Amino acid sequence: MLGMGRLLLWSVLGWFAVIPCAIANGAVREFVLAPRWGMAVAQPLSGVLLALAITLIVALMVGRIGARPRAAWLAVGAGWLLATLAFEFAMGLAAGRSWEHMLAPYRFHQGNLWVLVLAWIVVAPWLLARWRGLVTPGDPRRLPPDARALGQAAERRACRHLAWRGWRIVARNWIGGGGELDIVASRWRTLLVVEVRRRPQTAEAFASIDRAKLDRTLAAAQALIARFELQRYRLRLDLIGIDAAGRLVRRRDVLREGRPGE
Numbered sequence: 001m002l003g004m005g006r007l008l009l010w011s012v013l014g015w016f017a018v019i020p021c022a023i024a025n026g027a028v029r030e031f032v033l034a035p036r037w038g039m040a041v042a043q044p045l046s047g048v049l050l051a052l053a054i055t056l057i058v059a060l061m062v063g064r065i066g067a068r069p070r071a072a073w074l075a076v077g078a079g080w081l082l083a084t085l086a087f088e089f090a091m092g093l094a095a096g097r098s099w100e101h102m103l104a105p106y107r108f109h110q111g112n113l114w115v116l117v118l119a120w121i122v123v124a125p126w127l128l129a130r131w132r133g134l135v136t137p138g139d140p141r142r143l144p145p146d147a148r149a150l151g152q153a154a155e156r157r158a159c160r161h162l163a164w165r166g167w168r169i170v171a172r173n174w175i176g177g178g179g180e181l182d183i184v185a186s187r188w189r190t191l192l193v194v195e196v197r198r199r200p201q202t203a204e205a206f207a208s209i210d211r212a213k214l215d216r217t218l219a220a221a222q223a224l225i226a227r228f229e230l231q232r233y234r235l236r237l238d239l240i241g242i243d244a245a246g247r248l249v250r251r252r253d254v255l256r257e258g259r260p261g262e
Helices: 003-037 039-065 070-094 099-107 114-131 145-164 202-207 211-228
Strands: 168-176 179-187 190-198 234-242 248-251
Touching (some): 003 070, 070 099, 070 114, 145 168, 145 179, 145 190, 145 248, 179 211, 202 248, 211 234
Parallel strands (some): 190 234
Antiparallel strands (some): 168 179, 179 190, 234 248
16 A cells, blocks of 8 residues: 555545544534634634644644655645535535525634635645655656666665675665665665665765654664564664765664664
């Protein structure tokens, strides 16, 4: 359930989770909040509560979907918006309501925040994915051909480097658990995950691998271990930086600072 299928599945499930929350929120507003404090208070309070419920659902959803480009997260929000509007107006017409009645929540009457809630629906997936470090720079297939070629060449160079040192390459560009593993290798009882970066200087390559990227890499590694039942292996993470001149520098076992790798 990788790629687009995972994105569509969890987007649809997330939206279907929002619907009962919105219905329950409306019932609480009409039968609990409004009788006690009046609509002037109930309307904005109801909007805030619904936005919080949406935030919780989106936070759970983005972790299931995994790392995606910004455009994908905004597409999820736009899809939720269109589905919500279609559902709302379809239900209103089925109930015989007039257009004036259905458009009333869009006028900010008595502090109604429905328009702001809809705006939050659009941007929430992207903002929460960004907060969790799950927004990628973009689809690597859309990079300029030279950039793709350089990245692929750097990974091939890293694979040769590892193979010469006795590591068996078992996977490349494996996707799962919300991240991608550039290289997966094994030797004896060690499962080696390698993140490869090519930059003009190797220092820039290592600096481009931040904490969020390491967390995504570790989550993907754990997903790999769980899927193929590799718990008997010791997990190790190495970083390889390659500069414009082709010089390769490797940082070994970054999960254990100060521990020699080989």
